[in-house]
Amino acid sequence: MKFSRLAEQTEASPILAVAAAINARKQQGETIYNLTVGDFDPAIFPIPQALTEAIIRAYRARHTNYPAAAGLPQLREGAASMVNRMCGLDYQADEVIVASGCRPLVYAVYRSLVDAGDTVIYPVPSWNNENYTAMVGARAVAVETTAANHFMPTAEALAPHLKDATLVALCAPQNPTGTLFSKQNLVAICEQVIAENRRRGRQQKPLYVLFDQVYWALTFGTATFHHPAAVCPQIREVAICVDGISKAFAATGVRVGWATGPRAVLQKMSSIIGHIGAWAPKPEQIAAGAFLADRPAVGRHLAQFREQLQARLNEFHAGFMALKGNGYAVDAIAPQAAIYLSVRIAIQNRDRNRTRGAGANQLDGEHAVQEYLLNEAKIGILPFSLFGAKNHHDWFRLSVGTCSQEEIPDVMANLQAALEKLS
Ligand SMILES: Cc1ncc(COP(=O)(O)O)c(C=O)c1O
Known part of the structure; x- marks a missing residue:
């Protein structure tokens, strides 16, 4: 062993590796519709103009020294003000800490509690x-979900595992599925956690819940995001909610995130983040704080951003439904939130002959399907197995973050032709 055990067992993200391979092919001149990335093409989805200008102003004003360890007060207030006014909550600024995006905050949750x-x-x-579980040396209990429940975990599925656990890590809207908790299910999960902590009493480490909510402001149509602290106030004692500007404001490269939670937990997280130095840059903090507090600016951005994302997701969904209606072996879950569509493409050997587009072929496994679609249809999508799922060999994540509306008919025509070839 040449490195630490942690380094030996930590792999680079396979998701980023797929995107890098596609980009290399694109640079060689190939036309590929890269629907794999959880990111945005800034030429299509720029960050809000007011945010850009505020960042530049902050650099010109030389706000370039270390920021306060837990984040600048104006950003902690700005983040609290947005979450409070949009979710009906009353977080104080000292119940918010800041870091350079959601990732260090999620890592700090794991490090502080597990x-x-x-x-x-x-x-x-x-x-x-x-x-994250592997990085802290914890035991993972991966709970499989079902398409019928939109791939969200149910209270019943989580219940048998709570007794021995330290952390339940949840995400809504969920990556990779673009789906949400129903209010009823979220309340039931929170109540189970509260009951488990009552059973443990004060001597034992409580059961904590991480809610990764970075996509919460991107919901579509009648789909509703329920903030756990709004539907179950008592969960605030053990709930750490992670959020940021990366997705809602298409600002993945700007690196500003925050977490709300119990003050004592946040203090520990802040110490860990401080030692790593994963603060958000100070000019970006100043700009983001002012922007988030600006209700009309946030409202305008979100209205147009949601509309553009929803139009793309709806068009893809309609395309999949049309193919399904014509007997092809595909399906999709209606868009609810985030930048993702859950799509089913059942063309592996094991799905053979059930429906059109799943004739005899050599496609063994979801990676073979992924490769086939890439080579034959020039479409890049990611199998759910890259997100830890074992049971959903024919489901994939389709992202619209780098997709222009005009290219969707071409993508769907390519998909149909590739399916037809297998018939
Ligand atoms: C659910 C979820 N949480 C967090 C992140 C990372 O957020 P950030 O770029 O702010 O670190 C992602 C990025 O894809 C994500 O999908």
């Missing part, structure tokens, strides 16, 4: 929990 050998529960498919 010891090696502790148990972490998370649903699959979900984003990155297996890596």
Whole structure:
């Protein structure tokens, strides 16, 4: 062993590796519709102009020294003000800490609460929990979800595992599925956690819940995001909610995130983040704080951003439904939130002959389907297995963050032709 055990077992993200391979092919001149990334093309989805200008102003005003460890007061207030006014809550600024995006905050939640050998529960498919769990040396309990429940974990599915756990890591809207908790299910989950902590009493480490909510402001149509603290106030004692500007404001490269939660937990997280130095840059903090507090500016941005994302997701969904109606072996869940569509493409050997587009072929496994679609249809999408799911070999994540509306008919025509070839 040449490196630490942690380094030996930590792999680079396979998701980023897929995107890098596609980009390399694009640079060679190939036309590929890259629907794999959880990111945005800034030429299509720029950050709000007011945010850009405020960042530049802050650099010109030389706000370039270290920021306060837990984040600048104006950003902690700005983040609290947005969450409070949009979710009907009353977080104080000192119940918010800041870091350079959601990732260091999620890592700090794991590091602050979970010891090696502790148990972490998370649903699959979900984003990155297996890596965070491995990094802290915890025991993972991956709870499989079902298409019927939109791939969200139910209170019943989580219940048997709570007794031995330290952390339940949840995400809504969920990456990779673009789906939400129903209010009823979220309340039931929170009540179970509260009941488990009552059972443990004050001597034992409580069961904590991480809610990764970075996509919460991107909901569509009648789909509603329920903030856990709004539907179950008591959960605030053990709930850490992670959020940021990365997705709602298409600002993945700007690196500003925040967490709300119990003050004592936040203090520990802040110490860990401080030692890593994962603060958000000070000019970005100043700009984001002012922007988030500006209700009309946030409202205008979100209205147009949601509309553009929803139009793309709806068009893809309609395309999949049309193919399904014509007997092809595909399906999709109606868009609810985030930048993702859950799509089913059942063309592996094991799905053979059930429907059109699943004739005899050599497609063994979801990675073969992924490769086939890439080579034959020039479409890049990601199988749910890359998000830890074992049971959903024919479901994939389709992202619209780098997709222009005009290219959707071409993508769907390519998909149909590739399916037809297998018939
Ligand atoms: C659910 C979820 N949480 C967090 C992140 C990372 O957020 P950030 O870029 O703010 O670190 C992502 C990115 O894809 C995500 O999907």
